[in-house]
Structures are given as C-alpha cells and as structure tokens.
Amino acid sequence: MRLLPALLLLLLVCGCASNRAMVKTEKSIYQPGEEIRPEVIATGLGDTSWLGVFPAETPPQSALEATQHILDFTTFYNKSVVFVVAPAEPGHYDLRLYGDEQEVSILASSSFEVQTAAQPISQAEILTSPTERPTRLSFPVPFRLPPGSAPTAWIGFVPAGVEPSNSTSSRLSFEYLKGRTRGTAYLLAPGDPGNYDIRLVSSDTQSQVLDQVAVRVMGNP
Amino acid sequence: MSSENRAVPESHNSGGWSVAAYGSLVVSFLGGVLLYHQLLANSVFQAADWPKEMAYLHLLKEALEELRLPLYLSRPIQNTSLFLANPEINLSPQVLLLRFTSIEAFVHLNILLLYSIGFAGWVKAAKKFSVPPLYAALASLTFLGNGYFLSRIAVGHFMWVSCFLFPWWALAISDLIECPSRKAIIKVGFWSWLILLQGGFHQFIWLNLFALLLALATGGRLLVPLLKVIGLNALLGAFRIVPAAYAYAGHKHPFLTGFHDFTTLWLGLIGDYHVGITTRPWAPHIAKVGWWEFDHYLGIPGLIVLAVCSWAWMKAKTDGSLALACGLLTLLSLGQIMEWMSKLSLPFVDAERVPSRFFIVVLLFCLIMGLKHLGQAMRDPKLLALGAGLLVWQWWALWTHLEGWRPEIVERFMMSSTPYLVHFTEADFPLYQTVVAASWGVTLLSLAGAAWSYKGGGEK
Known part of the structure; x- marks a missing residue:
C-alpha cells in the first residue's frame, strides 16, 4: 500500500x-x-x-x-x-x-x-416561429444572413411596437453576429412579461430590421 | 499545553433539555431553512457562476441517466476538459438524486441536506460540551446563516455548501486535541474526505492548512497526529487531488487578494453590502473581486455572539495552540503572506488566490470553542431569555442582509445570457484514465484501511 x-x-x-x-x-x-x-x-x-x-x-x-x-x-x-x-x-x-x-x-x-454554398443565402431569416417563452430564461435562436453583413449586425429582443429605426436604442438582451452567415444566438427572455419582437438588425448605426419574429414572454409559474 | 488534555465530559443528560430548549433549536433550524429558501426561490440559476454549476449538474445528470463514465468534455471548463480531474465538481452520494429530480430541485435538496447535517453538528457540539441548546441555536445561525454562505451561494459558488460540514470537522479536531488516538485521526480524515466529495477542494486545502498550522502551534504532543491527519487526507483525497494535479500541472493561478487589512475584515463582519458594491475609497483592491469574497456578515447580534464566544474561550485560558493557529490563519487571510507564497509555485498553494476565504475557519473555531467554554456558566434563566431575544434579532439581521443577495439583485448585475454549451465527447488520453483509475484505487483502499483500523484499531 x-x-x-x-x-x-x-x-x-x-x-x-x-x-x-x-x-x-x-x-x-x-x-x-x-x-x-x-x-x-x-x-x-x-x-x-x-x-x-x-x-x-x-x-x-x-x-x-x-x-x-x-x-x-x-x-x-x-x-x-x-x-x-x-x-x-x-x-x-x-x-x-x-x-x-x-x-x-x-x-x-x-x-x-x-466552400461556397451551391445555393447562397439570399435573405436574412430568423429560423424560429412566433412563440411563448418564460421570463429570464435563455433559449436558442437560429438565424441566417447573406454574406457581407456589418460586424455589428445583431439579433435581440425589442419591445413590440418599437419603430424599426429605434431598434438599437430600445434593444434588451442581444447578441452581435460577428460576421456569421448562419449560426445560433442565445437570447435571454426579458424579466417583465409582455409582447416583444426578436429582431435581426443590420448594424448598430443603421438599425434596418432585416427580419423579426413576435414572442410573448410569460411570467414563470 | 497540559490543559489541552482536559476532556470535557459528554453530557448524557439530554433528557434535561426542556421544551423551550428544543424550541430554540427548531426556530434556529427553520430560520436557516427560510433564509436559504428565500435565497433560491426565484432564481433561474443563470447569474454569475450558476451557469457553470448548472453545466456540471446537467453533465452529472446525463452521465447518471446514460450510465456513462464522465471522462471528457467537449470544451474546457475551469481550464480543463477532463471532467473527473476537476475537483470542484460534486461527486457525493447525494448526486444520485439527480437521476430522479430536476437539476433545480437538486440544488435545493443538496443545500437543505448539507445545512441539516451542519445544524446537527452544532446540536452535537451542544451535547458534547453540555451547553444549553439555545446557545447552540445561536452559534448555528451565526455560522450557517452568515453572509459568507448567503453571498457565495447567491453568486453560484455551489461547492461552498461543503463548508456546512465544518462543525463536524471542528468537533473531530477537538476530539483529537483531547485524545490524539488513531480513531480521532480517522474521524478528522473522514470529515475531510466528505468535504472533498462535495466539490469542496478549496475547503479541503484550507482545512489541511489549518491542521498544519495547528501542528506547528502545538509542537511536540500533537505534531505527529496532525501530520498523520494530513497524510490520511492525502490518501483519502487521492481520487480528486491526483487527477487535479495531473490536469493543472504547470497552470499558473494569478493571486487576487485577501482582506488586505483589518478594516476590510471588520467591514466583512458588519458591512451590510450587496452584490453591486465594487470599489470604496478605503479598499480600492476590492475592485479585483466581488464583495462576496469578503462578506462574513454577522450583524450586531452575530457580533455579540462571536464576542461572547471569544471572551469565554479567552477567559478559560485553554486550547491556546488552537487560538494560535486561528491567529496565524487570520494573518494568512489578510493576503500579503499568501501572495508571497503563491510565487513559490508550491502545489495547490497558488490555487488559494483569495485567502480572505480562510477566515470562516477562524469564525468556526471561535464559535465551537466558545460553546465548549461557556459550559455551565450561562444557565441563568435571565441570560437564556436574553439569548432567545438575540436569536430572533440575529435572524432578522441576516434576513435583512439577504435582501442584497436575492436572485433578482444578483441577476441585475451578473446575468449571463447563455447557459454553458458543453457535452460529453470521446477522446483517448490514456495517462489521464490511468491516473483516474489508480487514484480512485488508492482512495478506495485507504477508505477500506481506515474503516478497518477505526473498527479494530484501538486507541493508539
């Protein structure tokens, strides 16, 4: 021993x-x-x-x-x-x-x-359906984006009804795409229940909304 | 040192505890349960270090459900992808519960279980030292409910629940000091091993460091038994220490900070600060780490309990070597000496880069020795009434402190948007597998040897 x-x-x-x-x-x-x-x-x-x-x-x-x-x-x-x-x-x-x-x-x-794809991505897309999510929990949001987007293109939560041009100033949890053309972002649902959009926005400065999906955030049971 | 031989007779008069005495214990126990319930109730376990801890638990659950040997991770966590070499992962038997519960429920259950074992340790202390249970209730709440635990669990230092087992370790050390028999050595080793099982790697290091300081402080009589304790701990802990040594060989841990000075230590005891505090003019070094690294909040009532316990210990003029070891550990917790030692590249020493964490061991022994020496001195009914009032006041102080560490507050400052994306994968590091197998073998053999020795080993 x-x-x-x-x-x-x-x-x-x-x-x-x-x-x-x-x-x-x-x-x-x-x-x-x-x-x-x-x-x-x-x-x-x-x-x-x-x-x-x-x-x-x-x-x-x-x-x-x-x-x-x-x-x-x-x-x-x-x-x-x-x-x-x-x-x-x-x-x-x-x-x-x-x-x-x-x-x-x-x-x-x-x-x-x-290798260049046989069918290149032609338009920005959030690959999730309108959905309900509990508050304060994160979840995966797959996305696609044509090549050549700005490094500060982002995907994230914005309260429903916010003007597209105000997306960046009103965003809640978000993630920069960092040049990704396809991938998965993980977004944290807001702490307050209510109606929100997940928006895919061209950049911090331009705030052009490329795609959006409505999400209803529910209080935790 | 002869006074250290004086054994305090164990009380066999448990029937003498009145309904009120048991009532105080129930109030203290439930008070603690309520504190931790409030701390966790609304948590989504996604702030600060919780995502990492949830990843560990998720992986353990997966390993249990798929009955797989959890060897390799798809990415490093804490600088290693070797799952069984990460010593802060909980490998205790209660992890089996993950097979049947949700991860969130396990977090609650594990805290409740270890808190209850810790509480039982204080009840055991009251019996051992023949102290009115009210004082055990006070000491228990002071230790198990203080800011040290509340703040750390709030920020996801889940392995810190292993500290709930400290009262048992301290009682085993107390037994060893009274009679340094083989059984006493094995008892200390057993509790050290249990603490390490919970993922309490840092805690294991501190306790061995304290044993070493105590060995030096006591000199001749206890030097060999305490060195035997450290040796036994190394054998029993081989299953975690050796793979960790393999995995982290050559890794440098930059030193962070201790208390820096006595003012910060004092503020750690009485400062009712919350998670958001960053810098203060009197302690700019705090910016390096969060306040939870200093928080030992007792509040005024807890401070009174600590003062009375320390006074009783000093008045008894005994267990001086233990007091000396506590003094030395307090000095180390200030940080300057540990900062110097961290440059020596001693194995595992540089892992202790926040020595303010040590101070909980000093608090523990002040309270335990206080109970020991309070003895019969405070059985006056008037004092008992005062103690009951103190118990309620203390609970309220801790409840108030908890406000700053509720999940909603912690999440406001330290929310992570993403859970750890990690899974088990296949790889082939033969040496790692050999190290794991051999070290688990050493631990199992040592456990069997210790159990055999405890059963029939006699007093020498």
Whole structure:
C-alpha cells in the first residue's frame, strides 16, 4: 500500500511530460461565415488560452507571432459559448489551440475547408416561429444572413411596437453576429412579461430590421 | 499545553433539555431553512457562476441517466476538459438524486441536506460540551446563516455548501486535541474526505492548512497526529487531488487578494453590502473581486455572539495552540503572506488566490470553542431569555442582509445570457484514465484501511 503514493507520483511526473490536447470540428467543409463550434479537449490551459482560425499555409508559430495571421479567435475561460466564424473566402484553414497568450507552440490543431454554398443565402431569416417563452430564461435562436453583413449586425429582443429605426436604442438582451452567415444566438427572455419582437438588425448605426419574429414572454409559474 | 488534555465530559443528560430548549433549536433550524429558501426561490440559476454549476449538474445528470463514465468534455471548463480531474465538481452520494429530480430541485435538496447535517453538528457540539441548546441555536445561525454562505451561494459558488460540514470537522479536531488516538485521526480524515466529495477542494486545502498550522502551534504532543491527519487526507483525497494535479500541472493561478487589512475584515463582519458594491475609497483592491469574497456578515447580534464566544474561550485560558493557529490563519487571510507564497509555485498553494476565504475557519473555531467554554456558566434563566431575544434579532439581521443577495439583485448585475454549451465527447488520453483509475484505487483502499483500523484499531 505504501507503494501506491509513489506510483501515483510517477504517473504525475509522466503526466506533466505528456499533456495532450485535441481540437475537432463536427464536419470538414463549412460555408463562408458559418458558425463553427469545435470540440476542444485539453487540460492545464491558462486563463488566456485561445483558439484561432488561420489560413492553412500559415507556418506554425508562437502565439505572439501568429496574431498577424488570425482570421477569428475565441477564448474559453468563463465563457459559456465557444465558437469561431468560418472565413469569407473559400480555401483551406486550420483551427489552432494555444495554451495562453505567451505560448510558444501550438497545442493542437484541426483542418477544415470553406466552400461556397451551391445555393447562397439570399435573405436574412430568423429560423424560429412566433412563440411563448418564460421570463429570464435563455433559449436558442437560429438565424441566417447573406454574406457581407456589418460586424455589428445583431439579433435581440425589442419591445413590440418599437419603430424599426429605434431598434438599437430600445434593444434588451442581444447578441452581435460577428460576421456569421448562419449560426445560433442565445437570447435571454426579458424579466417583465409582455409582447416583444426578436429582431435581426443590420448594424448598430443603421438599425434596418432585416427580419423579426413576435414572442410573448410569460411570467414563470 | 497540559490543559489541552482536559476532556470535557459528554453530557448524557439530554433528557434535561426542556421544551423551550428544543424550541430554540427548531426556530434556529427553520430560520436557516427560510433564509436559504428565500435565497433560491426565484432564481433561474443563470447569474454569475450558476451557469457553470448548472453545466456540471446537467453533465452529472446525463452521465447518471446514460450510465456513462464522465471522462471528457467537449470544451474546457475551469481550464480543463477532463471532467473527473476537476475537483470542484460534486461527486457525493447525494448526486444520485439527480437521476430522479430536476437539476433545480437538486440544488435545493443538496443545500437543505448539507445545512441539516451542519445544524446537527452544532446540536452535537451542544451535547458534547453540555451547553444549553439555545446557545447552540445561536452559534448555528451565526455560522450557517452568515453572509459568507448567503453571498457565495447567491453568486453560484455551489461547492461552498461543503463548508456546512465544518462543525463536524471542528468537533473531530477537538476530539483529537483531547485524545490524539488513531480513531480521532480517522474521524478528522473522514470529515475531510466528505468535504472533498462535495466539490469542496478549496475547503479541503484550507482545512489541511489549518491542521498544519495547528501542528506547528502545538509542537511536540500533537505534531505527529496532525501530520498523520494530513497524510490520511492525502490518501483519502487521492481520487480528486491526483487527477487535479495531473490536469493543472504547470497552470499558473494569478493571486487576487485577501482582506488586505483589518478594516476590510471588520467591514466583512458588519458591512451590510450587496452584490453591486465594487470599489470604496478605503479598499480600492476590492475592485479585483466581488464583495462576496469578503462578506462574513454577522450583524450586531452575530457580533455579540462571536464576542461572547471569544471572551469565554479567552477567559478559560485553554486550547491556546488552537487560538494560535486561528491567529496565524487570520494573518494568512489578510493576503500579503499568501501572495508571497503563491510565487513559490508550491502545489495547490497558488490555487488559494483569495485567502480572505480562510477566515470562516477562524469564525468556526471561535464559535465551537466558545460553546465548549461557556459550559455551565450561562444557565441563568435571565441570560437564556436574553439569548432567545438575540436569536430572533440575529435572524432578522441576516434576513435583512439577504435582501442584497436575492436572485433578482444578483441577476441585475451578473446575468449571463447563455447557459454553458458543453457535452460529453470521446477522446483517448490514456495517462489521464490511468491516473483516474489508480487514484480512485488508492482512495478506495485507504477508505477500506481506515474503516478497518477505526473498527479494530484501538486507541493508539
């Protein structure tokens, strides 16, 4: 029995020397601007660990050197949703995981391809029906948007009846689309019961409503 | 130190407790239940750290329902995707309830269960030290209902419920001081293990740190037994410590803050602040962390209870080494020493980056030792009437404090729009699996050995 702690210590030393990490994507081909929700299986990451999208031809570099080539990135710490956005240009790309901002080597990577869709998205759409939701709970709202939207295009709750031009100033919980052409936003239903719209709006400044769906928010039972 | 050998006789006169005595316990117990009910009743568990905790519980429920070994997550949470290497996840037996209840109901049940066990610990203390139960009711409410728990549970530090088991740990330490037998060592180890099972990893570290300080403070007589406690804790806790050490090897935890000074500590005890407080001119470092890292709110009545307990302990002029250990832990909770120690890269020490959290152990021992030394001194009916009034006043003070930590208030400041999107996935990290299997093996063997030793091990 006294050998067991020693065995564990040995395993621990081996463990430190052979930490591994994996990055996986759910498919190998994405459309431009499509949301990518990768699986990242790793440990011992720093609080500033991050996952970046790079052109496949980018040589393996330290985190600091790599920053000039990043097309999109995400961190993990205290972040409830992890996604990156597929580049707008068709081609081959890598997802690369760095342990922290000072990391000198790539911990893991995964390749994917971006191909233009056979039937490109022609109009913005919120892919949910008019619905009833309880207050203060979030729920998924899938959406589509033609490529080339402003980075500050957003989707979110607005009290029903608000003028389209006042959408941005009246918005409640919302999420920026960050260049995504298709993906899922998670919106928090307002705390006060009532009638609301979920609106997909072109940008913070233009406030053109591209699509909207009515939602009735009910008090929690 | 000879006075520490003085065993306090256990009361066998439980029949002597009057209806009023039991009444005070019932009032205290229900008062605490009401506090936690109010704290959780309207929560959607989506503010502050609750989304992370709900993700853990959701994953546990899924693992139980699908009878799968929960090894790999689809993304890191707390810097690791290795589920069984994350020591703050609740792996206690009551987690099995998740098979039959909703996650929200489990949160309520788990808090109620651990609160009840903690409360029973205070009743046990009253019996052990032959104290009128009213004072146990007061000490219980002071400890189990103070701002330390209310504020932390409000912001989703769900693993903090493991602190509800602290009274039992303190009683086991008290037994060990009176008679450092093998059984006493195993008892301390058992409670440490139970605390670790609840996800109380930080708490486990503090208690071992306190045991180490106590070992140093007591010197010769208790040095070896307390080091044995720490050794036993390491063996029993291997199933969580070793995978965590594997998963977080090389990970650096930046130090945050302790109380910084005695003014902040004092304000932690009496400051009726709510979740929204950020900075104050007298304590700009608070901006680094939320007020819950300092909140130990007792209010004036709780402060009176603490003062009386501390006075009784000081007056008894005994258990000096315990007082010294408490003093040392208070110094560590100020932060400066821990900040320096965190730079030494000692295993697990740098995980304690908010040492103000330690102070609850000091409060615990002040109250427990207070009960011990109050003894027969406060059986005067007039004092009992005063104590009853204090109990009600204290409950009201805590209820008032709770107002600032209700879900609606916390959500106003710290609402998250998204639940954690995470699921189990397949991967193959053979070393991780070996570490998990071996460390669980060590824990199970150690448990069996400890149980065998406790049953037949005698006094040495």
